[in-house]
Structures are given as structure tokens and as C-alpha cells.
Amino acid sequence: MNASRAPVRQSSVRAHNLALVLQTVANSADRPSRAAIAGATGLTRATVSALVDDLIAGGLLIELDPAPRTGAGRPAAGLALASQGPAGLGLEINVDYQAACVVDLTGAVRHRFVARRDQRLLSPGTALAELGDLAVQARAAAEADGLVLAGAALAVPGLVAADGLVRVAPNLGWLDVRVPDLAGLPVTVDNEANLAALGELRADGAEPTFLYVSGEIGIGAGIVLDGGLYRGGRGWSGEIGHVTVFPDGRPCRCGANGCLEQYAGQEAVAADPDLAASALGIALSAVVNLLDIGVVVLGGAYAPEFDRLRPGIEAELHRRVLTADLAPVTLRPAALGSEAAMRGAADAVIRSVREDPAGWLAQAV
């Protein structure tokens, strides 16, 4: 029994240490040497060297020539994440466009594809077939660069069950849609505002607690509390687009009246930006009164409209948030702009490789 246990423990220690070394390189401001990694992790230099060799062989790290000599002694070679190894395919389907991007292990966007077309005119099968074409293009572009897609993730504007079934996406007209493999890859499906919020959380200088609001034709939100996404009891939190702002107001596709979406969706913003800002301010005041969140990030189609929307939103927050005088709410545009959901999707794939390089190496062999 001990004999059969030992290898399992050793391989699990190796998996842990591979991830530790990879994350140490990823989080370094400069290109650390093997010795610097040993110092930072507490692993021996021999262990670090063996792990680094495996990560280089698997296409996850590269070793760069030392910088030109500036002082005494021979500088050590530096390690960096490979930009030519595994990559993530990020997909997004929204009401009036489909999009795909390829993000490499360093987090750089290598390719973007956008197809603008009103998805409401398409059946789910047709929409997914068109998305499949976009995914095939993205895969070809990635492979032409020598990249290998480690996986695909799709952002949808709707309620997604834990097993990836899209239960309902009101603005697409989808009900219980199962997403097939696209471009030969299994696809992880998640709500677009959740993915965008996770993307934003990992952007430079992000706060640990904020509300991310994604404004497209529909409006969703991702609630980030203490560095983690709050998904709710069934994974369906953040439906700010269906928060009532005018109880007897405009009818919504969901069957209710006066939903935020009818006043601050992308089309409504274009038609009457002042009313949109005011409606957003009313709904955001509810969020702040309920959750005491001090930072609101506006993303999706709101990002380029930020300066135009800000005064109207702030006026409502000032008027309607009980604690406005004690602790003002900070509004800012999304760092990733309107690409946050698709980038968040690709990032989810990249993160899974970074967190489990052993899994990638086993599969790549």
C-alpha cells in the first residue's frame, strides 16, 4: 500500500512545484534566473533547474540570453513565459456581434475576430455554426503563429447552469441551449459579465471588491467581493439589467415592466443618454445601498460612453445612496474596455494552464 502511494505523492508534489515555478516567473517584474526562483520559492537549485527544463520543453517558459554586461561578473540567463506555446481561445456571442480572440500565455492578444450581425434573427444552431466558423479562423491564425490552443471558453449574455447549459439568454431568444465543440475544442460556457469581471479583476491595479457592469443590448453585472466572484446560490447573480427602475415603465423581453435594460441598454443609451445615465444611477444606488460596494466599473459598450454617462449616474448616486456623504462611490471605465468578456474568456483558459502546468505537460506529450 505504501509502495503504491508514494508515486502519487511525488507526482502531486511535482505538479505543485511546477505551478509554483511558473507562477513565480509570471509574477516577476523582470526575468528571473533559476537561482532567483530558487531563492523566491525555497526549492533547491537542482529541483528548480529540473522543473524549469520540463517547462521549457513543454513550451511554457523560454530562457533568454543575458542582458549585455553592465558590471562585473557574468549575468545569468533570464526566464520568461513563452509567447509561442499554449494559447487560449476566447469567444463571445452577444446580441449584435460575435467575437473571438487568441491570447497567449503572456496574456497578449494575438488575434481578434469580430462579426457584427443581429443574433436575434438567427436560431441558436445557426448562431453557433457561425461562431464555429469564427473559431476555426481563430484556430488557423493561432496555428499559423505556432501556437497550440489549450482550450476555449465562451461568454454568453444569459443564465448558465453549472454544467454549461445555457438555461436562458432572453436577448438572444435562447432557451436550454447546449454549446457543442467549436473548432474541434470542448467549450467552457459562462455568463459574459462574470467573465468580464474576472478579466477586470486581473487587470493591473484592480480593487478586490467592485461591481462590474457590462452594457450591451442587455446589461449584466459581475459582483467581485474580496477578490472572488460572487456567483449566488445557483450561479445566477448579477442580473442588474432586470432590476426595476420604473415599476410601470417600458415592457421588457423578460415579461416585466421598467427593467434597467429598457432604459440603459445600448440602444437606449444612443436614443437618450441622460435618461440612461439616470436609470443606471438608480439601479447602481440600489446595489450600493444593499452591498456597500465602493467601486463601480462600467464595461462593454459603456466604456467608450463613460464620460457622457458619468455626471448623470453620479447625481443619482449622490442623491440615493444612504452613505454617499460618509464614503463616496468611485466610478471608472473598464480597463479592458468593450473586450473584457472575450478577454476574460481567453484568460480563463490561460489561467487553467498556469495553475496546472503538469496537466498541460501530460497532455502535450
Added chain:
Amino acid sequence: MNASRAPVRQSSVRAHNLALVLQTVANSADRPSRAAIAGATGLTRATVSALVDDLIAGGLLIELDPAPRTGAGRPAAGLALASQGPAGLGLEINVDYQAACVVDLTGAVRHRFVARRDQRLLSPGTALAELGDLAVQARAAAEADGLVLAGAALAVPGLVAADGLVRVAPNLGWLDVRVPDLAGLPVTVDNEANLAALGELRADGAEPTFLYVSGEIGIGAGIVLDGGLYRGGRGWSGEIGHVTVFPDGRPCRCGANGCLEQYAGQEAVAADPDLAASALGIALSAVVNLLDIGVVVLGGAYAPEFDRLRPGIEAELHRRVLTADLAPVTLRPAALGSEAAMRGAADAVIRSVREDPAGWLAQAV
């Protein structure tokens, strides 16, 4: 250095084990024997006996005679929480009443005092002086029973800073009020809906995730996620009373228009219960759309009005919650009824004794 460390570690082990034994008794359906506690905790019988003796001497446990013999052998004596030892003083100040209760270590309410008077007519100093009189009565009643007050906690309808300063309680007209010692005891201050939600969480059969709504003249909420209270970035979550339901509606004391409080506060419920239920339903729909919470508990003055309010609330939830058809929301009245906040306050004191009996024993000596 080792010599000075050892006693600290021993005393910390003893403190841990005292709490473990006390909790084991508290969580037992019947009266466990010393042997049963040893079995449940993994401690030796000798250790358990020494700890039990200390807990009995400190007034935290009692040992009861064995039940009459029903079979062969001599039944062991059983242990139970002492009802004559430490007790908690729970205090509440709300818009139209003050209340105090004494709760013993078993969780039983031993005394209740309520003084109905509109607090809005009083200065904070006068209100707190009157609350002090109530606390003195409660302390005298507790001591006449042979109880010793282990502490006092106060529930207030307002925003409380981490250091206990009441920053603002709009319906009391309080601004930056510091609560003094009452009846000779330092007082822990917390938001009334938070304390009520914690009280409700520990009631039998409570769910780990729910929204507690406390309806008095003002309305507050406690958000319980996965068995813990979500307090928000600055401790000011749950201000559902100031969620906008009718943007251009009735002016509120907070300076905004159309706050829930103006339509579903206690006075508004009496004047127009149908409108109150509808307004509550609109605000609760926002909470469920944002947080995906499946259970809403109505407490405070809502508890006795539950059957009257329910249909109107449910109609709005059904209409306005995006996931209403996928996963209905359960509404129920608070198990502790309108006493939840004051009970929650007393319970907070009792819990601190249960979690740190060593602290109590050191102080009682």
C-alpha cells in the same frame, strides 16, 4: 525562551478544550455523560473530567442526576448547560420603542422589558438615559434570578462604524452617537437587521443563505451568505429601506425620493398594505436579481403581517425576478418574530461566552 512559551501553549490548549467540551454539551440532543464527551471529542476521560469540573465550578455546566434506572447497570449522570450562570443582556432601540431582554446560557429568554415611546421626540442623550433605566431593570431581574450578566449588546436602526460609533440613524435623528456603558456594562453596538439576521441564522432549521428583512418604521436587511453575515466594505450593507422603488415618489428622511421605507415602513403598511407589499416585492426582486438568493425572511413588524403581505410580494417576485420560473423564491416569516434583533443582541453575548469559556472563567474568579 522555551520555558516561557510552554505555559502559553498549555493555557491555549486548555482554552480550546474547554470550548470544545462546552460546545459538545450545547450541541447534544440529550444530556451527555463525561464518557460520551470523551468519545465525541477524542479527549481522555481524565482530561474531560477535569475540564467539566472547571466548567461546573464556573457556573457554565450542571450535572444532573441520572434518569431512573430502566435497564441493567447504573446510568451515568448527564451534563447540561447551566441556566443559572452567565446571561446576555440584549438591548434594542428603535423608532417607536426600546426593549431589553435577558437570555441565559441555554438560549432561554428569562426576562423581557419593552417601553413604547416615539424616540424621534427624544435627544440621543435622553433616549440612551431611558434605555439605561431599562437595562438597570433587566440587570436587577437577572440578578434576582441568580444570573450574572456577561455583557450587553445593543441593536440600532442605523449605520454603525467598526468601533461601535453610530454614524447615522436617520429615523432616530442620530448622527455620530457614542453609546455609553449601560447598567454598569460596556455595550457592543451593531445594526439591528444584522443582529436579527444572526439570531435567525442560529434558529432551528435556518438555511445558510438568506435575506433577512426587518420592517419597523425604517427597514433594514441582513444578508447571510453561506452561513456568514455579509457586512460589506465598510459594514454598511443591507440598507434596503433606501432602495428606490418609485424614482419620483414620496420624499424620504434621507433626502432621496421613492425609498422603499416610504411605502413599506410600519406606518405605510398600516395605511396601505397592498401598496406596501407591492413596493416590498419590487425591492426584493432587485435583491434576488442581483444576488440570486432563494430565501427571504420577513422579520420585525413584518412577521405578524406576513400572511397579509405575502400575496402582493409574491406577485411582484414572479413578475420581476428573471429566474422566477427556474427557481422560485421562498418567503417565510422570521422564526424569532419581532424579537429577533433584541434576541440576536443577547445571543451575541451568550455566543462569546460559549466560544471562550476560559475567558469567562478567568473573569469570574
